[in-house]
Amino acid sequence: MSLLDILFGKKEKTSKEDAKKRLQLVLLHDRTEIPFEKLDMMKKEIFEVVSKYVDIDMSSLEVNLENIEDGKVALVANIPINKRKNDNQNN
Amino acid sequence: MDGRVIVVTSGKGGVGKTTTTANLGMALSNLGKKVALIDADIGLRNLDLVLGLENRIVYDIVDVVEEKCKLKQALIKDKRQPNLALLPAAQTRDKSAVTPEQMIEVCNELKKEFDIIIIDCPAGIEQGFKNAIAAATESIIVTNPEVSSIRDADRIIGLLDSVDHEMIPPKLIVNRIRMEMVKENEMLNVDDVKEILGIDLLGVVPDDESIITSTNKGIPAVMLDNSLAGQALKDIARRLLGENVPFMDLTKDNNTGIFSFFKKLFAKS
Ligand SMILES: Nc1ncnc2c1ncn2[C@@H]1O[C@H](COP(=O)(O)OP(=O)(O)OP(=O)(O)O)[C@@H](O)[C@H]1O
Ligand SMILES: [Mg+2]
Numbered sequence: 280m281s282l283l284d285i286l287f288g289k290k291e292k293t294s295k296e297d298a299k300k301r302l303q304l305v306l307l308h309d310r311t312e313i314p315f316e317k318l319d320m321m322k323k324e325i326f327e328v329v330s331k332y333v334d335i336d337m338s339s340l341e342v343n344l345e346n347i348e349d350g351k352v353a354l355v356a357n358i359p360i361n362k363r364k365n366d367n368q369n370n
Numbered sequence: 371m372d373g374r375v376i377v378v379t380s381g382k383g384g385v386g387k388t389t390t391t392a393n394l395g396m397a398l399s400n401l402g403k404k405v406a407l408i409d410a411d412i413g414l415r416n417l418d419l420v421l422g423l424e425n426r427i428v429y430d431i432v433d434v435v436e437e438k439c440k441l442k443q444a445l446i447k448d449k450r451q452p453n454l455a456l457l458p459a460a461q462t463r464d465k466s467a468v469t470p471e472q473m474i475e476v477c478n479e480l481k482k483e484f485d486i487i488i489i490d491c492p493a494g495i496e497q498g499f500k501n502a503i504a505a506a507t508e509s510i511i512v513t514n515p516e517v518s519s520i521r522d523a524d525r526i527i528g529l530l531d532s533v534d535h536e537m538i539p540p541k542l543i544v545n546r547i548r549m550e551m552v553k554e555n556e557m558l559n560v561d562d563v564k565e566i567l568g569i570d571l572l573g574v575v576p577d578d579e580s581i582i583t584s585t586n587k588g589i590p591a592v593m594l595d596n597s598l599a600g601q602a603l604k605d606i607a608r609r610l611l612g613e614n615v616p617f618m619d620l621t622k623d624n625n626t627g628i629f630s631f632f633k634k635l636f637a638k639s
Binding site: 293294295296299301302303305306309310326350 | 390483515517520521524528552555556557558559562566568
């Protein structure tokens with residue numbers, strides 16, 4: 280950062296980074312024709328199905344679109360499972 | 371004649387398709403190629419004006435497909451550069467006045483006489499776009515380093531990928547880049563745009579006042595000696611002919627003005 284940047288109070292994160300991140304995300308949705316809203320609906324249903332079998336939290340459930348090789352896009356879910364209650368009791 | 375047919379397209383309007391078409395046409399004909407430019411923006415004719423040929427139009431592409439005149443009669447030869455010709459758009463009709471089949475016919479006819487045909491595509495993805503790409507086997511995507519035009523470019527890349535005639539992968543021109551903003555990380559750089567869109571780069575054209583002044587006069591910037599954008603477009607023309615022209619160093623900026631003077635002064639601290 281130059282002195283002028285400090286004087287003018289410029290933030291570390293620049294608008295270019297915002298542009299790039301936002302574009303990469305919106306293009307994932309455009310290319311797969313999965314709007315943000317639909318992904319949210321999917322997330323809710325995934326939660327309902329999975330929580331029938333294991334104990335999970337909606338707040339820690341992540342469902343995202345990600346670029347993988349060959350220009351393909353993957354639906355990536357990260358579903359942390361809560362510790363079983365008896366495990367806690369045994370400790 | 372080998373008759374290459376290249377469409378210049380973007381999705382988003384106003385990113386520089388017409389400017390690019392006019393300049394590449396002039397540059398390629400200066401390199402000895404016989405070039406025909408087609409203005410496919412029916413109803414919003416502009417390529418004639420950018421080329422300074424607006425006073426010479428008698429017939430247009432709609433007259434040709436409606437057989438009101440011969441193709442030869444509608445073609446305007448550039449007096450400054452006899453290798454260059456323009457087939458103007460009609461101004462008082464709409465995009466449906468020409469069909470993709472008619473576009474292909476016109477191009478096949480032009481291929482007999484010209485080495486390269488460049489089609490200036492209208493903005494959008496509707497009929498005008500479909501007409502403009504129908505005859506093309508090559509495409510140039512023009513984008514600005516800015517979110518909306520990049521998103522639209524990606525859409526166009528997808529559409530070109532799914533056409534049912536043979537087309538080679540599109541090539542990218544990043545137009546109107548402002549190096550002083552790129553340096554400050556306040557504008558996407560060329561590598562960012564390339565990475566996001568995932569297609570090969572044909573060239574980078576700086577945002578340059580000489581484009582505006584040359585367009586004012588109807589003289590493509592590639593005809594000027596001291597235009598940075600003109601030089602970038604001349605380089606692109608040579609790359610289109612298969613030459614391996616290194617990318618211009620735009621970082622050696624012509625950054626003047628009091629603010630940048632102070633910035634430079636303070637830059638080392
Ligand atoms: N590199 C540049 N530097 C400065 N100005 C530019 C540059 N490229 C284009 N322009 C200006 O941007 C405006 C739009 O350019 P142009 O008409 O070529 O875009 P277009 O994509 O053909 O637009 P449309 O979608 O309406 O057909 C014009 O005023 C032009 O002079
Ligand atoms: Mg135009």
